[in-house]
Amino acid sequence: MDIPAGLRYTDDHEWLRLEGDEGVVGITAYAAGELGDVVFVELPAVGTQLEKAQSFGVIESVKTASDLYTPLAGEILAVNEQLADRPELVNDQPYGDGWMIRLRIGDPAQAEGLRDADSYRSLIETA
């Protein structure tokens, strides 16, 4: 199972790539696999302010819909517009072109409290 080393992870299967005081968020390969073929990702407006662990959107697959939760508090700087026409990017490249939102993070130090790759691996291995 693909769990890139440099990212941080939540118990809801989102990943965060920290870039200074910005962060990029998506869902993990494990989550994408559990969902199945993604058909629609509902993303928020740029400028939206999010609290830590707040729901920022919904991801729909053929069989089900799931809420998406932000790992950290921040302001939405950008959303991945490619997902409107190509939701399958979430399945094909969950850590690459399947990214969902870019945030300006209020307090980057909070990322320390998120799981690292090894901790996330243990989480899904006991799932």
Add this chain to the structure above:
Amino acid sequence: MQPTALVELHRAAGARLVDFAGWEMPLQYGGILDEHRAVRARAGLFDLSHMGEIWVTGPDAAAGLAAALVSDPLRLATGRAHYSMICAADGGIIDDLIVYRLAEERFLVVPNAANREAVADVLRERLAGLDALLDDASLRTSLVAVQGPRAADLLAPLTDVDLGGLRYYAIAEGHAADQPALVARTGYTGEDGFEIFVEWAAALPVWQALTDAGVAHGLVPCGLGARDTLRLEAGMPLYGNELDRGTNPFEAGLGRVVKLDKPTDFVGRAALAEVAAAGPRRQLVGLTLTGRAVARHGHPVHRPQADKEIGIVTSGAPSPTLGVPIAMAYLEPADAEVGTMVEVSIRATRAEAEVVALPFYKRDRG
């Protein structure tokens, strides 16, 4: 969970296995969308061994089934099949099923996996005192289906049944992959295809032979996920969604299956005759959604900008063929006219939808 004879093959093929009606069944292999598209374009292979196979035989088999079911098996020719339902006295549907006539006194009834035991019990009750035997052979029988435009070309070299002579809703006895088999031209996808009944363990050589022959045709194994999206596009009801104990056939648009005028009295006749005369109180319709959010089972339906619920979604999914979300819903007759605009409550928002005729998809029979 009860595995089918093919569970290890499914695992080896990378299937995600789930509990369906107590059976360990493949939900998907490579992905529901790919599997769905493969069936529409080429062919898909399905393990349907969870379905029931109940034999009803004897001099009173036809008459007994005519009294037990809403259809008229007395008029079913040997080698033919028809879709039917078994109803309670109040007209509520206990199960939908297919009846195949193998001989004058030999019928195969195929109920849904979840209702198999209930159907066997009710049939036994209704056949009591008649010169007919019931044998639930489900746990000794496997069912493999191949569905899609390439299904006939793929299966023909593997069977001694003359597929060219096998009409839609016909069944023949013969062999498939050298195994004794019943080959039926029935299915739940809206495509041409075949359902192959064999002894439990014979599923393995049949599946393997079809898989090997299928390489040249682009055959893919398909799970229950694609089975559901395919039948939804084809406008076919699913027991538990569109049909249940509180629903009658007329509400589901299946009045043509109920033979009120057959000479045999049958369980539910009086109640169903009343519904037919008065008209059903709600109607099953198709919906196509304008946006991207997917309407699903249980989502309420409203008139645009109105609070009152006028119906409920029974099934919904993205349609791979149409490229939009589709759904089936029960609406009051006043709102059920094709072209009516409605709104579906999906999570916290309202999604616009249009009432359309079923089915959403019809195969090209040219």
